[in-house]
Amino acid sequence: MKNKLSFTHHKAKNSMITIFDKNFVPYISEAEIKKRIKEVAAQIVNDYKGLRPLFVAILNGSFMFAADLFKELDMEAEISFIKLASYKGTTSTGNVLTAIGLDADIHDRHVVIIEDIIDTGRTLNAFIPTLYHSQPKSVKLVALLHKPEAAIHPIKIDYLCFTIPNKFVVGYGLDFDGLGRNIKEIYQIVEQ
Template structure:
């Protein structure tokens, strides 16, 4: 694991693929236990959560379904402050047990703007599972039910997360190198 360059920025190794998979597997075990007699619908928020969602599903033993939506608020290494819905929720969630899968929650703005849309459809229950949470950056508090990692307020890349479109394919997480 060494320093990598993506566009004009340098990144250093932060979390190995093994550590990530270990935490995702532990999360799946908790969800398997919590939902053993239910069939939840997972809502995976694209683009960043695709690897997290895929790996989580490999370890789920319960009956479950998944759908994907696209929300975005990032440009470069900073939140744009605007939440864009590119692909909306087209699955009926009324009366369903819902688990939202998100790659990272930092300011909380994206989910705080999306959650009212979900609640308006009256799900039976709603939980949030996140790979990464940046508590220091949270401006719009969101109740997170399942967290793999709490991390400092530094930009990260890899395992589905990108910097201007690149780096999503990296199997581990990298952190922006301090200049």
């Protein structure tokens, strides 16, 4: 069944979910995510004291992370959104597609890109150079997750919440063919 998200609970702590034909187990709890976001937000606030950075959240996956991070920023800041995509199912297509463009002027601004997950680096490798055409004052990157083992293009991450192995994850904004974004935790695929 191609459009069904089903949850199979074994125990509260060891619950497994099934999305389409793939099984996922809990990996990073909601409490761990919230704690780490507060820590990263504190670093950002400290680094941008007296400045008013523009945060650029990359949709769709970063929407939960961006909202929670932005709520923790005790500073003047703005946020804008852009949609870039390179995934279909559980693998990257290798092609970066821009669906919604950046509508904020970034000239002479401090820009902080918000990304949900960095694996191959293809998406950001294609996107970041386009930002520099508008001559921002600085560009930094904050990411929820990083898979260093999957890297094809090295990307400098200035603020990172979690480093994870090269396994497919879902939840907390990350999806599997559109499903699973609304799960509060991050689940990791069970290899068959």
